[in-house]
Amino acid sequence: MNEPLIGDISDTARWVAAYRAIESERPDALFHDRLADRLAGARGHAIADGPVAPHGGRNGWPQVVRTRLIDDLIGRALAQGCDRVINLAAGLDTRPYRLDLPTGLRWYEADLPGLVAEKCRLLAEETPGCTVVRRAVDVTDGTACAEFLREATDGAHHALVITEGLLPYLTPAQVHRLGAVLRQPAVHWWLLDIYSPMMRRAVNLTMGSQLGSARWHFAPADGVRFFTGWTALETESLFEAAARWKRSPPFVRLHARLPSLGTPDRPGQISLWSGAVRLRNTVREEH
Structure with missing residues (x-):
C-alpha cells in the first residue's frame, strides 16, 4: 500500500508554499513570494505534482486565492489600526x-517545533519588513496557546489573530476552545478560513487517501454563527474571488454563480461554500 504524500500536518505547509511559488511565476500573479520555492523544497513540489493536486492541476x-484574500483582509485591518x-x-x-508592513509592527508566529526550526534555518539570512517573533507552540494545547498569547x-490594543489553514484540521471542540482562548480584550480581530460540511466531505472523499493524518474535521453547518462571542465583520467567498481573478477552472467559475453556494452564516449541509472571514471580538464591546 502506498504511503500518503502528506505524512503529517506540517507537510501541508510545504504543499501550500509550492503553490505560492507556482503562482509567483505567473505574469498576472496575485502576489509575489520569492521565498516560496525555497520553503516548499522538493517535498512540497512533489505533493503539488501528486494526486492530491486539486482537479489534477498544479x-x-x-x-x-485564499492567500490573496487573506493578504487583503490583513491590509484592511492594518488600515483600521x-x-x-x-x-x-x-x-x-x-x-x-x-x-508592505509598518516597520514598527510586531508580528508573532507559533507552530510546531520542527517546522519553526526549519523555517528559521531557511530564512536565517532574510530580513523581514517588521519585527518577527517565532515560538514553538502546539496551538491545540490550550494552556500553551494561552501562555503564548499573553506574550x-x-x-x-488592536491585535489581529490569523489561523489560516488551521481550523479544518481541528475538531469542533478544539475550535470552540481556541475561540474562547482568543477572546481577550487585546485581540480585536480573528482572521480565518471556513468551509461548509459539503466542502469537507468533498475534500476528504477526493483527497482523503493522500491526506493521511491531515484529513479535515471542522466545517460547521451554521457557518460563522458557530463562533460564540465573535461577530463577522467581513466575509470573502473563495469561489467568487477565484472566478473574478480567473484562477478556477471554467466549470467552477460557472458554479460560483449558482445559489447552491450558500452563505457564510448559512452554508447548510449541501452547499459548496468556502471563504475567508474576519471576525470581531465582542468581549471588547462588553467592557
Whole structure:
C-alpha cells in the first residue's frame, strides 16, 4: 500500500508554499513570494505534482486565492489600526517578508517545533519588513496557546489573530476552545478560513487517501454563527474571488454563480461554500 504524500500536518505547509511559488511565476500573479520555492523544497513540489493536486492541476487555485484574500483582509485591518499580528500555526507563511508592513509592527508566529526550526534555518539570512517573533507552540494545547498569547499581546490594543489553514484540521471542540482562548480584550480581530460540511466531505472523499493524518474535521453547518462571542465583520467567498481573478477552472467559475453556494452564516449541509472571514471580538464591546 502506498504511503500518503502528506505524512503529517506540517507537510501541508510545504504543499501550500509550492503553490505560492507556482503562482509567483505567473505574469498576472496575485502576489509575489520569492521565498516560496525555497520553503516548499522538493517535498512540497512533489505533493503539488501528486494526486492530491486539486482537479489534477498544479496551480493550486484554492490555496492561491485564499492567500490573496487573506493578504487583503490583513491590509484592511492594518488600515483600521491593527497594532499586532499573531499568526497561529503559521507554517511556512512569508507575509512579513513580502507585504508592505509598518516597520514598527510586531508580528508573532507559533507552530510546531520542527517546522519553526526549519523555517528559521531557511530564512536565517532574510530580513523581514517588521519585527518577527517565532515560538514553538502546539496551538491545540490550550494552556500553551494561552501562555503564548499573553506574550504576543503584551502592549497591544488592536491585535489581529490569523489561523489560516488551521481550523479544518481541528475538531469542533478544539475550535470552540481556541475561540474562547482568543477572546481577550487585546485581540480585536480573528482572521480565518471556513468551509461548509459539503466542502469537507468533498475534500476528504477526493483527497482523503493522500491526506493521511491531515484529513479535515471542522466545517460547521451554521457557518460563522458557530463562533460564540465573535461577530463577522467581513466575509470573502473563495469561489467568487477565484472566478473574478480567473484562477478556477471554467466549470467552477460557472458554479460560483449558482445559489447552491450558500452563505457564510448559512452554508447548510449541501452547499459548496468556502471563504475567508474576519471576525470581531465582542468581549471588547462588553467592557
